[in-house]
Amino acid sequence: VHDDAQPPNARSRPTLRTIAERTGLHVSSVSRALQRPPDADESAAAVHAAALELGYRPDAAAVTLRTRRTKVIGMLVHALTDVVQAILYEEVERVAAERGYQAVVASTHDDPAIQRARVELLLRQRVDGLILADAHRDGEYVDWVSGLDVPYVLVMRSAGEHPAVVCDDELGGRLAAGHLLRTGHERVGLLTGPVFSSASFGRAEGFRRAMAEAGRPLAEDHQAHAGIFAEGGRDAMDALLDRDPGITAVATINDYVALGALSVLRRRGRSDVHVVGYNDIVAAEAVGLTTVRSPQLELARRAAGSLLDAIEGERPAQGAVLVPELVVRDT
Amino acid sequence: VHDDAQPPNARSRPTLRTIAERTGLHVSSVSRALQRPPDADESAAAVHAAALELGYRPDAAAVTLRTRRTKVIGMLVHALTDVVQAILYEEVERVAAERGYQAVVASTHDDPAIQRARVELLLRQRVDGLILADAHRDGEYVDWVSGLDVPYVLVMRSAGEHPAVVCDDELGGRLAAGHLLRTGHERVGLLTGPVFSSASFGRAEGFRRAMAEAGRPLAEDHQAHAGIFAEGGRDAMDALLDRDPGITAVATINDYVALGALSVLRRRGRSDVHVVGYNDIVAAEAVGLTTVRSPQLELARRAAGSLLDAIEGERPAQGAVLVPELVVRDT
């Protein structure tokens, strides 16, 4: 028997038309029936049943083309291998899902060219909004994004007057300084991060100010640039120790840098030197690192919530400033 | 003057039609002109110029709807906060970009319901292929995916006969055992991970076998289930120490668990106990953790390459087994 009712591409994915043929309804009726609950009426039930049986999966491209919305928000991070950024993203993903959205990420490694390219890509995808966790203080990048006519919000790092959900980094720096001052350190060092990041910049500034205000201004040769990774922390710690072996404590821009510093101290047999990190990643607890905890989940939640509100309310997103907390451990 | 040439939604994004109106060409000619290099001929040049000037951005949804390809591959990880998974993803992202593809991730937290939901979502997006870094040995999940008519490949964890790019975990376990045997430990423990992960399972099996073959079979009470996070490592290490305070070394399923174990040892003043981790994450170097290094970048590269070949060659992806390496440090 020759089954000529079978369309040529019988093995292709089912569409609304497939369901329409099965149920004897029109394609548009099927579309509508799918929008209402399966138990709304007879045809709704029939349509849902057929959809399930056929393994029908709405075509996102077609829906987007028609509705002009994707229900997707894009997030830009500098690197997912920085667990802080990964935590932020996963929480954004969670909040988005709760509100019926999807999230997608792109890593930009703080490279302006990649930042633009990835935003371009997300825009082709027609994402409904953008969360930037990789903003630079100079504003070039964020100013450009703000002119793109897509809702956006920054998180973790701020830039100019753009809406940003951040931690009070200057306070965080002060917290670190306060701890070192309180424990009576006379010669302290600072391992700094990139100045293009408001987080790094703010932490360092807060630290320096608190030290100066306490009458112990930080000498230039007690500061070394470490970047944001462990390797930079190693090099910077080595340099600091070479310049002044008499140092008894260092504050660092983040826990990775602190970890790097710790490895040098261990290697050089200088476990007497105290170290303060920043962020409180899980490895910090494991090595007993004193650190400043940033409220990462809350940052992500607020940023995502604010962006989603902005998308749905058609107005700009709101920023916020949250408070960090000192966590004293062994180091 | 009333400008009636202006369409109603003048402020909306430029489309091929906008460029067509600008250049006096037909939409289809514009589409074709955009496919050839800007310097191919006069109209190509004019069209590219207009596109640039207008800030034209192809609509991914429309292209996909028309061509049935997205040039996007989806990756499923158990958690991006596990830096190993983040590394895998970022490398996949890189390889994909090199070959003109985009990557998207979804975290599933090893929850079967989430795994299916996220795959469904990616399928609606019509991704061209799937990389699973969160496979379970029981096969339920992967078997289902394999029946979905979308190219796929597993990475890091295998399942049945499905194509998988993995590390020789059983060998990795043997490497850890060999090290402990060589350094003369008499009473060693093992902190195990979830059996649903072939990686955890393989490492533990390799370790046990090597110990047994050396005439030092691992007693049941010298093993404790730790999962894959630091917290589990803490609890398991505590349990092990309570059961046998005479233990002198432990092997762990991964570096996070090792870090957790280390924190307990530090707290209990038992820095004499040796620990071996697995993966060699950056924190391992920082704390001087002896560990087994898995070739993560290579795993990701091979998996992504193999998937892309499969997509373009319309045949199944290839698996591979790579070799781990022992990294001896202080612990």
Added chain:
DNA sequence: GTGAAAGCGCTAACAT
């Protein structure tokens, strides 16, 4: 090389 025409799968008027 170009224009005309069709159509990917879906939703949203509109009328009934």
Added chain:
DNA sequence: ATGTTAGCGCTTTCAC
């Protein structure tokens, strides 16, 4: 609630 119609933005025949 249902069918009709139109169209989102793009690519790809098909003639020329």
